[in-house]
Every structure is written in C-alpha cells, then in structure tokens.
Amino acid sequence: MHRPYNFSAGPAAIPEEVLRQAAAEMLDWHGSGMGVMEMSHRGREFISIYEQAEADLRELLAVPPQFKILFMQGGGLAENAIVPLNLSRGGALDFVVTGGWSQKSQQEARKYASVRIAASGEASGFTTLPDPATWQLDPQAAYVHACTNETIHGVEFQRLPDLKALGSDAPLVIDFSSHVASRPVDWSRVGLAFAGAQKNLGPAGLTLVVVREDLLGHALPACPSAFDYKTVADNQSMYNTPPTYAIYIAGLVFQWLKRQTDGALAGIAAMEARNIAKAKLLYGFIDGSQLYVNKVAPDCRSRMNVPFFLRDESRNDAFLAGAKARGLLQLKGHKSVGGMRASIYNALPLAGVQALVDYMREFEQHHA
Numbered sequence: 001m002h003r004p005y006n007f008s009a010g011p012a013a014i015p016e017e018v019l020r021q022a023a024a025e026m027l028d029w030h031g032s033g034m035g036v037m038e039m040s041h042r043g044r045e046f047i048s049i050y051e052q053a054e055a056d057l058r059e060l061l062a063v064p065p066q067f068k069i070l071f072m073q074g075g076g077l078a079e080n081a082i083v084p085l086n087l088s089r090g091g092a093l094d095f096v097v098t099g100g101w102s103q104k105s106q107q108e109a110r111k112y113a114s115v116r117i118a119a120s121g122e123a124s125g126f127t128t129l130p131d132p133a134t135w136q137l138d139p140q141a142a143y144v145h146a147c148t149n150e151t152i153h154g155v156e157f158q159r160l161p162d163l164k165a166l167g168s169d170a171p172l173v174i175d176f177s178s179h180v181a182s183r184p185v186d187w188s189r190v191g192l193a194f195a196g197a198q199k200n201l202g203p204a205g206l207t208l209v210v211v212r213e214d215l216l217g218h219a220l221p222a223c224p225s226a227f228d229y230k231t232v233a234d235n236q237s238m239y240n241t242p243p244t245y246a247i248y249i250a251g252l253v254f255q256w257l258k259r260q261t262d263g264a265l266a267g268i269a270a271m272e273a274r275n276i277a278k279a280k281l282l283y284g285f286i287d288g289s290q291l292y293v294n295k296v297a298p299d300c301r302s303r304m305n306v307p308f309f310l311r312d313e314s315r316n317d318a319f320l321a322g323a324k325a326r327g328l329l330q331l332k333g334h335k336s337v338g339g340m341r342a343s344i345y346n347a348l349p350l351a352g353v354q355a356l357v358d359y360m361r362e363f364e365q366h367h368a
C-alpha cells in the first residue's frame, strides 16, 4: 500500500524514503546519541550535515564556483524585501509581472526602492508570459526581477531570458521557489536565485539563496545583519542559528535526488524527464476532455503547478470529496483563482498523476 498522493502547492509532499530515514534517525543520528534537532549548529555532527547538503546541492544544480549558496530563513516573501535591501544600491528596479507572486514581489520592493514594471501578463489574466523581446528594460536598473514559475497562475518560463541580448547589463533575480530542482538552471543568465524550501526541497522554514559573489557587500545601511547576504556568506549561513532540522531534511532530499535515474539520465536531468512526462499526461488529458479546462497558453504552462477548472463549477465540492476518498489530497485551487490545482512536484510520482487522471476520467463519465 502506498500513502495517499499529495498534490499540495506547499508545504508539499516529501519523498517517502526521506521521511522514513528521518524517522529512523530521530532519536539517534549516526550513533551520536542525539537527534539532529538537539545538536549544536557549531558541533562537528551538524557541520558535517550542513557541508554535505551544500555540496550535494551545488553538484545537483551545477552551481558554478563564483556563486555562494546561502541557507536562510523568512521564506520567499522575506526575500522580496531582502533582495532590494541588498541589491538596489539606491537605484531603480525592473519587475516582470507574470502572476500573483511577482505581483507581491514588486509591491514589497517599493518600500525600499523605486520600481518600474518592465512587462506584465496581467492583460491576459496571467495566462501568457510577455515575450522578453517586448520588455521595456531600464539600462540603469539595479536588477531585473522575474518569477520563473508562478505557483498560483501556473505559468513557467521554459527558458531564462538573456538580459544581455536584450541590451541590459543588470543582473537577473529569479524567484524559483516552486520549480527549483525540477529542471537545470542556466546560471550564466542569473545574478541571484531564491526559493522557499517547502515546494520542492524540504520543510518550510528554510530559504535557499544562490547569489553571484560580485553582488555581495552592497547592502543598504538599514539591512538587518542577519539578512545581509555578505554577512550570511562570510559566516557559512551561521551568523545566527540556521534552521538546522530543515537543512538536514533538505540534505536527505538532495541525496534522494542524486539517487534518481531515468534511463541514462540521473539527478536533476532524470527529474526533468519525469516532470515532462507527468505534465504531458495531465495536460494531455485535460485538453482532450469535455469537463476540464486549463486556460494557460500551452507554451507557458507550468510543469509543476497545474490549475484547472470544471466547466460546471457546481461540481467542485463533489470532485474534491471524491478525490479525497481515493487518496488524492489537497487539490483545491488557490483562493484568488478558484477551481482546482494539482501541484506535481518532484516527490509526486508519475503513478500519482496517473491515479489523478484515472479519477478525473471516471468523474467525467459519471457526471456526463
């Protein structure tokens, strides 16, 4: 028997192997006589957990040496303030607004810097992404912010924009919270990337920041020391006590990712192949059905978050109740969009998407 399939947008499913290992190590980690939650972050045991997690993540995501990996706290929303505090240098910022999350980011940044909207997908109800060739970039901008996977609206950049080719030397800042580790990252196009861990990396409470070294050391005077990237980097993410248990679980997820294979592919490449297959199965079924609809333009669709609607919305509650009875959990859509949303992150297997599609087909037949 498998556990129910969990389609939560976040905090989201964690690989069962990871949960079992964590349970087995809860009272005594590797013969130390301590659980990980009880260890000093300065001790030999935790330092080894931390260093392994960082090295595994660097390998998995192929993070180049000129980037620092920081394990922080505060989530994606705190980064909406922490990024301008560190990178704005009193200059103006360009935002690409493609859904609910980048919308929130630009609002928060206005507290710290002057913000321009370089492009927006709002006119389409965030069902398409504005073509980078149409972005109105300010050559003086301190950075350009984009959310590369919009968790609520279900749009995803299939390629990172090449700002240099668009005439801008500004660093690109990406919020990749909800598709980190689901596909490779072209670091040559990125200045800084941040992600809350609770979608695809591990438990809530941990925030990943990957930042190019030359962007460190320019924080505004009002920036809290614990949120100054240079302070965090100089102290190996241990200026203050880091979220130790969340880092440990994320480290187990990284080891799980390293073990994954798909044919000749391994690690993130294997995950990407599986994520493509999962998305193809679900979107293919939705597009072929009479009852369900996804409104996002096909070339902008997220592989991770699939919002969909029943053409007859009076059946929403019946759909969700039937899903739950079959062990298909947390499919209710975000309150700002309505309908349903299936988040199909790394930890949700193809068999889970197949079970969802089987249920959706049966529900449609019974309600025809």
Ligand SMILES: *Cc1c(COP(=O)(O)O)cnc(C)c1O
Pocket: 010, 074, 075, 076, 077, 078, 101, 147, 149, 150, 151, 175, 176, 177, 178, 196, 199
């Ligand atoms: C979930 C999410 C966030 C918010 O993260 P918090 O940890 O709640 O602050 C930010 N951006 C994106 C794209 C997300 O999916």
